[in-house]
Amino acid sequence: MSKEPVNVNEFQELARQALPKMYYDYYSGGAEDQHTLKENVEAFQRILFRPRVLVDVSRTNLSTNILGYSVPSPVMIAPTAMHKLAHYEGEVATARAAAACNTIMVLSYMSTCTVEEVASSCNGIRFFQVYVYKRRDITAQLVLRAERSGYKAIVLTVDAPRLGRREHDIKNKMIAPQLKNFEGLISTKVTSDEGSNLQAFADGTFDASLSWKDIDWVKSITTLPIIIKGVLTREDAIKAMEVGVAGIVVSNHGARQLDYTPATISVLEEVVQAVKGRVPVFVDGGIRRGTDIFKALALGAQAVLIGRPVVYGLAAKGEYGVRRVIELLKDELELTMALSGCPRLKDITRNHIMTERDRPRCML
Ligand code: FNR
Numbered sequence: 421m422s423k424e425p426v427n428v429n430e431f432q433e434l435a436r437q438a439l440p441k442m443y444y445d446y447y448s449g450g451a452e453d454q455h456t457l458k459e460n461v462e463a464f465q466r467i468l469f470r471p472r473v474l475v476d477v478s479r480t481n482l483s484t485n486i487l488g489y490s491v492p493s494p495v496m497i498a499p500t501a502m503h504k505l506a507h508y509e510g511e512v513a514t515a516r517a518a519a520a521c522n523t524i525m526v527l528s529y530m531s532t533c534t535v536e537e538v539a540s541s542c543n544g545i546r547f548f549q550v551y552v553y554k555r556r557d558i559t560a561q562l563v564l565r566a567e568r569s570g571y572k573a574i575v576l577t578v579d580a581p582r583l584g585r586r587e588h589d590i591k592n593k594m595i596a597p598q599l600k601n602f603e604g605l606i607s608t609k610v611t612s613d614e615g616s617n618l619q620a621f622a623d624g625t626f627d628a629s630l631s632w633k634d635i636d637w638v639k640s641i642t643t644l645p646i647i648i649k650g651v652l653t654r655e656d657a658i659k660a661m662e663v664g665v666a667g668i669v670v671s672n673h674g675a676r677q678l679d680y681t682p683a684t685i686s687v688l689e690e691v692v693q694a695v696k697g698r699v700p701v702f703v704d705g706g707i708r709r710g711t712d713i714f715k716a717l718a719l720g721a722q723a724v725l726i727g728r729p730v731v732y733g734l735a736a737k738g739e740y741g742v743r744r745v746i747e748l749l750k751d752e753l754e755l756t757m758a759l760s761g762c763p764r765l766k767d768i769t770r771n772h773i774m775t776e777r778d779r780p781r782c783m784l
Contacts, residue, residue, distance in 0.1 A: 425736070427752075428708050428729045428745055434736035435506070442592040443505045446618075447731050450675035451584035456683065457675035460706030463683030467715045468774045472761030480754050481764045486700070486723055487573055487645060487666060489545050492522050493750045494717060494765060497742075498674075498704045498725035499549035499575060499649075501530035502597065506735035512541040514734055517742035519544030521750070526575050526725065529562065534600045539569035547573040549649070551580060552634065554627045558605050560641045565601075567642055573666065574642055576635075577673070579650030581628040584677035589616035596621050635663040647702075650677075652687050654694035661698055668695065670703040674727045685716060689775075692720030710752025717765060718773040 425431050436444050450457030482493040497518050504510035511533040518525035519542040526547045527538055535548065548566035553559050563574060588594075594616040598607070606625065614620075638646060645666030651657050652672060660668050670691050672681040684705035692701050703716050704725035716724050726749065733741035762768045 425744070426748075428732070428748055431729060431732040431736050431741060431745060434741075435732035438735050439506065442594060444735075445588035445592055446586075446594055447500075447506065447728060447735070449586050449588040450679065451586055451677055452679040454675065454679065456672055456679050456681050459683040460672070460675050460685075461683075461708060462706075463685045464706055464709070464712045464715060466776055467685070469711075469714075469760055470772055470774055471759060472772070475761035475763065475767075477758040477761065477763050479763060480757050482750065482754055482757070484723060484765055486524060487647075489524065489572065491524060491545075491723075493753065494721075494723035495523060495713065495746060495749055495753075496702070496723055496725045497523060497525040497730050497746075498671075498727035499526040499528035499577070500727050500731050501528045502532045502599070503731065503734055504532035504597070506731050507738050509738060511538050513739040514730060514742050515544060515546065516542050517733075517739045517746065518546075520743055521746045523746050527566075527571070529577075529601070530599055531601060532597065532599060535562065535565045535569050535571070537600075539571070546571050547575050547647070549575040549577055550638075551577055552627045552630050552638070553606075553625045555606065555625070556627070556637070558602065561605065562601060563638075563642050563644075567644055571644070573645045573647055574638070575647045575649050575669065576638055576665075577649045578630070579652075579671065579673050579677050580622075580626060581630060582626060583616075583619045583622035584673070584679070586616065586619075586676060589618060592616075594618050632659055632663055635665070639664070651691060652681055652684070654690050657691045657694040657701075661695065665699060667700045667702060669725065670701060670705075670721070671725075672705055674705055685712075685719065688716060688719045688721060707749075710749055710754070710756045713749060713753045714756045714760065714762075714768060715773055717768045718770055719775075720770075 484494045511531045515538045524545045548571040596618040647667035648660045648665045649669035700722040703721045729745045733745035
């Protein structure tokens, strides 16, 4: 039995030890120079606190409401593909851990367990993430299956008209396993000798023509609310509201798509200001500490999503590892709230933090 990690970063090291290099590289890597990958984490580190003292924090409450669902903390599980590469139980183990923590899980379109397997594995609030394929009938079928299986929202990922250039995967000739969701519909087993098989698969299937007018089509195939994932600018946030989305995820896909996009935490406030409270804004990318979650909430996010830490927990210790990752982040957030004088989430304000932009003003 390996040692018990005391923070999320320690799970990454255990995952590295547990996984074949090809899979660890797939999970941990980003696009091209991996500038944004680093920046997603480092931008959080440049935000400092302005804690308030002598506030009664003898009782803290982290509970919130996400799309009408009451949850004990503002943390959700981001959609990440192919959990069976991390652990033999795959997304079912992740779902059980999420359910044990009453945490909303967003199941990836590219999951290795089927939509139905995950749904029947345990009770829990789950959303389903969707890519639109050139073969729209496949996307429509998957959305229908998710809706029938009790998923509560569609998370439409819009930052991947094509797959970003992930050089580790190209070098490793990353193999995409057959994805059970698509059995009988399309083969996900592409064998290309040149570079990443995943990229070859995506090139053949993802619909690069997808545009704002197609949101009506997505709406026409489901009665579920649609959250749009992958917005980084005020312009697109406004468009998203115009087409009637139920929520926005500020995301750069964990730095796996366009390199040199800003860290998500750096553009969160721009999006929040454009949205003016009309729909909830969520954020993911680089969240590794409870302090990061606090900073995101202070900048206006209603909740955060975590991607890699979940996969690292799963690879290191299966279902238990995912549970520990969620618990650690929640415990750290709770302590951060106590130490900064915020007993409830609604007590967290913009004044509790200091970004680089604020610093000259504060130094005067
Ligand atoms: C992802 N992400 C992702 N997003 C999505 O919409 N569908 C998907 O299938 C995947 N797959 C995926 C695989 C892996 C290995 C990673 C690391 C990421 C992006 C994911 O939802 C999320 O945006 C980022 O992971 C958030 O950044 P952190 O928490 O990993 O830093």
